[in-house]
Amino acid sequence: MPKEYRTIEEVSGPLMLVRDVDDVKFNELGEIELENGEKRRCRVLEINGRNALVQLFESSVGINLSNSKVRFLGRQMELGVSMDMLGRVFDGLGRPIDGGPEIIPEKRMDINGQPMNPSARNYPQEFIQTGVSAIDGLNTLVRGQKLPIFSASGLPHAQLAAQIARQSKVLGTEEQFAVVFAAIGITFEEANFFVESFKSTGAIDRTVMFSNLANDPAIERIATPRMALTAAEYLAFDKDMHVLVILTDITNYADALREVSAARKEVPGRRGYPGYMYTDLASIYERAGRQKGKNGSITMIPILSMPEDDKTHPIPDLTGYITEGQIILSRELFRKSVLPPVDVLPSLSRLKDKGIGEGKTRKDHSNTMNQLFSAYARGKEAKELMIILGEAALTDTDKLYADFADAFEEQYVSQGFETDRSIEETLDLGWDLLRLLPRSEHKRISDALLDEYYEKA
Numbered sequence: 001m002p003k004e005y006r007t008i009e010e011v012s013g014p015l016m017l018v019r020d021v022d023d024v025k026f027n028e029l030g031e032i033e034l035e036n037g038e039k040r041r042c043r044v045l046e047i048n049g050r051n052a053l054v055q056l057f058e059s060s061v062g063i064n065l066s067n068s069k070v071r072f073l074g075r076q077m078e079l080g081v082s083m084d085m086l087g088r089v090f091d092g093l094g095r096p097i098d099g100g101p102e103i104i105p106e107k108r109m110d111i112n113g114q115p116m117n118p119s120a121r122n123y124p125q126e127f128i129q130t131g132v133s134a135i136d137g138l139n140t141l142v143r144g145q146k147l148p149i150f151s152a153s154g155l156p157h158a159q160l161a162a163q164i165a166r167q168s169k170v171l172g173t174e175e176q177f178a179v180v181f182a183a184i185g186i187t188f189e190e191a192n193f194f195v196e197s198f199k200s201t202g203a204i205d206r207t208v209m210f211s212n213l214a215n216d217p218a219i220e221r222i223a224t225p226r227m228a229l230t231a232a233e234y235l236a237f238d239k240d241m242h243v244l245v246i247l248t249d250i251t252n253y254a255d256a257l258r259e260v261s262a263a264r265k266e267v268p269g270r271r272g273y274p275g276y277m278y279t280d281l282a283s284i285y286e287r288a289g290r291q292k293g294k295n296g297s298i299t300m301i302p303i304l305s306m307p308e309d310d311k312t313h314p315i316p317d318l319t320g321y322i323t324e325g326q327i328i329l330s331r332e333l334f335r336k337s338v339l340p341p342v343d344v345l346p347s348l349s350r351l352k353d354k355g356i357g358e359g360k361t362r363k364d365h366s367n368t369m370n371q372l373f374s375a376y377a378r379g380k381e382a383k384e385l386m387i388i389l390g391e392a393a394l395t396d397t398d399k400l401y402a403d404f405a406d407a408f409e410e411q412y413v414s415q416g417f418e419t420d421r422s423i424e425e426t427l428d429l430g431w432d433l434l435r436l437l438p439r440s441e442h443k444r445i446s447d448a449l450l451d452e453y454y455e456k457a
Contacts, residue, residue, distance in 0.1 A: 002071040004033075011060045014219060015263055016042065018052045024072050027112070030054055035067040041093075042070075043077065043219065045264060055219050055260065057093065076112060079227050080105025081234040085208045086178060089195060092212030092224035098195075111226040113233060113287050122290035124324075127355040128244065128299060131167030131420035132160070134342035134413050135349075137430055138369055139327055141299065142355030143170070143242060144290035146323040148250075148302045150316050152309045155329045158190055159417045160340045161248050161303055162197040165207065167420045168244050175295070176241040179203070182210045182228035185221050185252025208235075214252075221256035229287045229298070236296030243296065245288065248303035254281075254315045270314045278318045285322045325349040338414040345377060361423050364453055367445040368430045372408070374444055375437060379405025397441070404436050431456070 007019040016032075030042040040063075046053040054070070079094045082105050089098040096102060124144030130136055141147050151157035165179045181198075183191055191211045198204040208231050212224040225247050235241045247253075254273060261274035269275035288300035302323070306316050309331065320326055330343035356365040379401040386394055386402060394402070412429055415421060421429075431453050434442060439454055 002073055005070045005072075006066070006068075008063070008065045008068055008070060011063055011065065013263055014056050014060065014217060014260070015045070016054050016056060016060065016063070018054060018070050020050050021052045021072070022050070024052050027076050029073045029075055029077050031071045031073060032056070032063065033069045033071070034062060035064055038062075044072070053264075055263075057217055057219050057223075059217070076110050077223060077226075078108040079111050079230045080108050081231060081238075082106040083239065085231055085235075087205045087207065089209045089211060090227070092184075092210060092216055092220040092227065094210070094227045097211065107234075109230050109234060111223060111230045112283075113226070113230060116286065116289055116291065120292050122292050123354065124290060124297075124299075124351050125354040125360075126297075127171060127360045127423070128242075129167075129169050129171055129423055130164045131169075131422075132164065132340065132342075133415055133421050133426040133429065134340065134344055134347075135164075135327060136361075136421070136423050137365075137412070137426040138344050138352075138372065139325065139342075139347050139349040140352035140355050140361075140365075141301075141349065142351050143297045143299055144288065145325075145349070145351050146285050146288045146300045146302070147325055147327065147349055148304060148316075148319050148323050149327045149329065150311065150319075151303060151305045151329045152331060153305050153307075155305075155331065155334055155341060156339065156417070157248065157303050157305065157329060158186075158193065160329070161246050161301070162194055163340070163417045164301060165194075165244070165246055166197065166201050166203040170242050171423070176239075177206065178235050178241045178243050179207045180210075180228050180232045180235070180243055180245045181207055182212075182225050182245070182247045184212050184224050184247060184249055185214050185216075185256065186212070186249065187214055218256040218259045221253055222260065225250075225253060225284050229284065232298050233287065236298045237291060237294050240295040243298050245298060245300045246303065247284075247300070250281075250302045250304035250319065251307065251315055254304075273314050277314065278321070281318055282322050285319070324351050333409065333413070336409065338409050339416055340413075342413055344373070344413065345380070362427055364431075364445075364449050365423075365427060367449055368427060368434065368453075371434060371442055371444040372412075372430055375401060375404055375434070375441070376408050379403075379408065400437055404433065407436060408433055 010017040028044045032040045041057040042054040045055045091097045124142045126143040128141045210228045232243045232245045236243045288298045290297040325348040327347045328343045330341045333341035382398040382402040
């Protein structure tokens with residue numbers, strides 16, 4: 001039986017000081033029992049001699065210092081996992097909130113996970129189809145990759161996240177695929193949108209959802225992505241499933257980290273965020289990947305809204321260092337009603353070359369991808385020249401490229417949030433657009449492929 005302490009000395013916001021404790025460890029889980037028998041959970045943040053600074057998961061309202069008891073449970077925060085989690089909705093601490101029964105766990109796992117030995121990692125190389133052309137065709141997602149989406153306030157990243165969660169699949173195999181979706185610090189309206197979106201398409205049956213609302217405590221927000229990744233590790237490495245983890249919004253997570261750091265009176269770093277934020281974000285992102293000897297994989301799409309649309313803000317800046325590329329949403333494209341407003345030129349998937357080609361997507365994928373990038377970039381330059389010098393200053397070829405850029409945005413990038421395109425449809429659409437330009441302009445595609453696909457129409 002854990003020892004009880006009645007030595008609560010001070011409560012300040014979410015923090016509480018307990019004196020004269022024995023054998024208590026950093027990050028250990030605790031339980032506070034109030035005078036009326038109500039129990040609240042807490043976690044050890046700091047040990048100084050025999051004093052423990054603990055952080056409350058719930059509100060500190062109603063805690064009477066002299067009549068409340070604290071018990072330390074001798075373990076870190078854990079999540080009870082089983083296959084019954086699929087199709088269920090949990091709060092940020094892993095408690096069911098969908099009206100269904102409690103999960104009977106097959107086992108309990110520490111939410112902080114085990115670091116993956118770099119030498120035990122397998123290289124990400126299999127294609128995952130999201131059904132979104134701007135990702136599948138140009139910034140391909142591969143199994144085991146970490147590919148964040150950089151958005152901004154007011155842009156439809158929630159709709160894109162839901163679309164990817166609904167449509168994603170592993171092609172050409174009988175292997176099981178699951179989605180773990182963690183909503184971090186969102187409004188009730190957004191949470192309801194995700195649940196209804198998954199239920200309406202039946203995607204909920206293969207989804208485990210963790211929902212942390214904006215009015216929930218900051219400490220719960222810090223636990224939510226770790227709960228989600230613990231569920232993903234169980235499905236991937238114990239049950240050999242391919243798991244896509246979507247975390248939205250990482251900015252809310254980082255703000256909660258800053259709030260907790262300020263409450264602990266730590267020295268702030270850039271923009272008030274703690275100096276260890278890089279390490280903390282890495283401890284989340286690096287849990288994605290593939291392991292040698294294990295059939296399952298964890299692929300991660302963290303979504304973050306850049307404060308003031310600033311790519312150099314600490315959150316997108318540090319995320320870019322840790323992950324393998326980024327998908328950037330554009331306010332300019334959103335104003336033109338291009339949905340999803342993916343800005344393909346600054347977007348990048350560093351591992352895309354590993355997941356495309358014959359046997360994975362199609363043999364023409366790499367060539368057409370490079371040609372589409374090149375033609376779109378030249379088309380945008382032509383449109384800028386047209387604004388400065390007028391249309392009369394452009395050559396006939398430049399005008400063709402300007403028309404290509406418009407058609408590319410309207411037909412290829414803009415597909416709405418309900419359209420699910422196969423990789424064949426995406427590649428065929430790319431060829432339809434390339435036919436707007438003369439064959440002689442396609443210098444990045446081999447003659448053999450031009451004979452086979454360009455002349456097909």
